[in-house]
Amino acid sequence: MINNNIFNNIIELKKKFEIIKEKGYIENIYFNDKNGGAGKTFENLLGLKRNYSPTPDYKGIEIKTKLFNSKFDITLFSIIPSYDGKLDCDIVKYFVDNFGYVKDTVSDKNILFTYCFATYLNKGNGNFYFWLNVDRNTKRIWLYVFNEKLQIKEKKFYWSFETLQKCLDKKLKYLAYINVNIKKNNDRYFYKYENIEFYSIKNFDNFLKLIENGNIFVCLNIGRYKYGKRKGNVFYHGTRFLIREEKLNRLYEKIDF
Numbered sequence: 001m002i003n004n005n006i007f008n009n010i011i012e013l014k015k016k017f018e019i020i021k022e023k024g025y026i027e028n029i030y031f032n033d034k035n036g037g038a039g040k041t042f043e044n045l046l047g048l049k050r051n052y053s054p055t056p057d058y059k060g061i062e063i064k065t066k067l068f069n070s071k072f073d074i075t076l077f078s079i080i081p082s083y084d085g086k087l088d089c090d091i092v093k094y095f096v097d098n099f100g101y102v103k104d105t106v107s108d109k110n111i112l113f114t115y116c117f118a119t120y121l122n123k124g125n126g127n128f129y130f131w132l133n134v135d136r137n138t139k140r141i142w143l144y145v146f147n148e149k150l151q152i153k154e155k156k157f158y159w160s161f162e163t164l165q166k167c168l169d170k171k172l173k174y175l176a177y178i179n180v181n182i183k184k185n186n187d188r189y190f191y192k193y194e195n196i197e198f199y200s201i202k203n204f205d206n207f208l209k210l211i212e213n214g215n216i217f218v219c220l221n222i223g224r225y226k227y228g229k230r231k232g233n234v235f236y237h238g239t240r241f242l243i244r245e246e247k248l249n250r251l252y253e254k255i256d257f
Contacts, residue, residue: 025192026192077241079164083158092236099154109224115217141161175199200252215243219240222236
C-alpha cells in the first residue's frame, strides 16, 4: 500500500517529467559520459544535486534512466562485501592484490573487473572464478573465489540479508523508470525523455530468488587511475548489484494511476 506522501510525490514527479518531455532533445551536460549522462542531465533539470548517498534521488523515489536499444543492465545499488574485522578500503585492496590481473594498457599493476553469478562459476580476465552462494541458513550471500583447478581459494566475504534488505528498503522501495532517446550532433549528445513508469518493490524474497536464478548478479570493478598525480593508484568503481531489464517486473510491481 502506497502512503499518501509517496503517491503525491509520484504525481509531482510525473508532472515535472511531462514538462521536461515537452522540451524535446536536451544537450547532455556531462559530455564525457554518454550513457550515465542521461540520468545526470535529467536530475539536473529537476534541480537535484549529484546523489552519492544511500537515499532515493527524489522525495523517496529512486530515478533510473535507460537509453532505447541500450544493452546495459540496470544498477540497483553498490555495496562492498563484508569481512569481519576489515575496513572497506582493506577489502578492495585485498581483492585487487590477490585476484586481479595486469592489463598492459592501464599500468603494470593489478586491476579487477568481473561478473559474479549464483548460477555458475564465472571467470574474468584473470586466473580466478567467482561465484555467489545464497545461503538461507546463515542469511548471507557469500562470494566464493576459485582457482583454475576449481579449488576454493576464498570464502570469507559476504553480504548479510539484513544489510541488503536495508539497501533496498532505504533507496529502492519506489522506482521511477525513464526511457530515453539519444542523438549525436557535432560530437555532442542530446537526450529526449520519452516516457516514465513508476514501480514499488515486491519483497526481499523475490530479490534473493532473482539472484539464485542469475537475473540479479554482481559486478566487481576495481581499476587504476590512468593519468595525473594519482596515476597507477587504485580507482574503486564499486561493487554493483545489477538486474536484467526484462526481469525488472519480477522485483517490482508497476504503479498504475
